[in-house]
Amino acid sequence: MLTFKRLPKQAFVARQPLWKQRNYMLLWAGQGLSWIGSEISGIAMPLVILSLTGSSAIAGAVIAMRGITYVLLAIPAGYLLDKGKRRHIMLVGNAGSGLAMLVVAIGLLFHRLTIVELFLLMGIEGGCFVFANIGRFSSRRFLVANEQLPQAVAQDSMIEHFAILVGPSVGGLLYQTVGAVFSFATDALSYFFNVVALLFINSPLSVPGALKDIPIRQGLKEAGSWFWQNRLYRIFIMLSWIRTLATSSLSFLVIVLARDLHAPATTIGVVLAMSAVAGIAGSAFFGKVTPLFDRYTILTVSNVLCAGGFLLYVFANSVVALAIITAFLFAILPGFYIICGNIAGEIPHHLQGRVTSITRSGDYLSYSAGLFLVGFALQFLGNTWTITILATLLAVFSLATALHKKLLKLAWGDP
Known part of the structure; x- marks a missing residue:
């Protein structure tokens, strides 16, 4: 039988609200900014490729690079994130993705970007993203108590939908008014903000020696x-x-x-x-x-x-x-x-x-x-x-x- 009964109060443990938990909010805010940046560049990318080649097939192939690299690298990335220092790997991953997007912006600015270079840069961005993304999902459990995980997932969902709401419109506006250079530069900046947020987290995000000497x-x-x-x-x-x-x-x-x-x-x-x-x-x-x-x-x-x-x-x-x-x-x-x-x-x-x-x-x-x-x-x-x-x-x-x-x-x- 389905009943909307309240759960007993003793089922809950008094904890600080998530928005008062500094380390979790740094992780959440950094990822939120990165999400918005990805949505902004996500609008510009197919438009740039179509302007360079006129081919929707090539546009689809370039965009698919992130998904392809994710599936190929996810399993080894998970192993490395458990074996090494997760926060350091996430820092490198976010910085690498940001630099790749910055190079795209610079290439467009000087009109020196070829479709082959764009393929390579999207592969690099996608590869770095794998480590940053899996690192973020696997870090949450180190910062949030088990009974607060549903609220953490809810906050993640809210910022994700906010990115979907804001990102495409801002991306379209930037592309239309000042050009794709600013769309990719904004995405790069969002990754760098995520790096800064990670630097300020002072709680451990990994188990030291978890995979020492384990192949x-x-x-x-x-x-x-x-x-x-x-x-x-x-x-x-x-x-x-x-x-x-x-x-x-x-x-x-x-x-x-x-x-x-x-x-x-x-x-x-x-x-x-x-x-x-x-x-x-x-x-x-x-x-x-x-x-x-x-x-x-x-x-x-x-x-x-x-x-x-x-x-x-x-x-x-x-x-x-x-x-x-x-x-x-x-x-x-x-x-x-x-x-x-x-x-x-x-x-x-x-x-x-x-x-x-x-x-x-x-x-x-x-x-x-x-x-x-x-x-x-x-x-x-x-x-x-x-x-x-x-x-x-x-x-x-x-x-x-x-x-x-x-x-x-x-x-x-x-x-």
């Missing part, structure tokens, strides 16, 4: 064994990969549906901006209610609403209806990761980098596969069948999650 093969085997033997974490991650398959293409789907409704580009931008605002509000909502109410009920209801929301796209016969449904989904989608945020606390500190690298690799593969499959389905099956398949996949995900009630409640410590 990479043995270290990765240890992480893989833990992942497979920890049933709760394994089920959570595999479910999240299934969910990502269905949700990764949401913005793409909205653009296609809006185009079929003959909506202009400015209107599509407004729809996505409104949805980003809804994502911020939804993240704040779930971050607030998750510690207070029965999490299984919140999770089950939000999952069902998400599946139903996707199905409503079949009946979206106007841009207004499309905007309302999209905003609703953006508000609901962060709930799963926020409610289940403390499950990441299952990972032992000395395995954070390696297990996180497995998780993030699967995320990237699921995200890419979801985009490819939805694009294929829209092309050959049409909108209605594509939406029905996505809604069905989310319904299966909801059912699979609901069937693990005892395991989830045991993990949360809920009565």
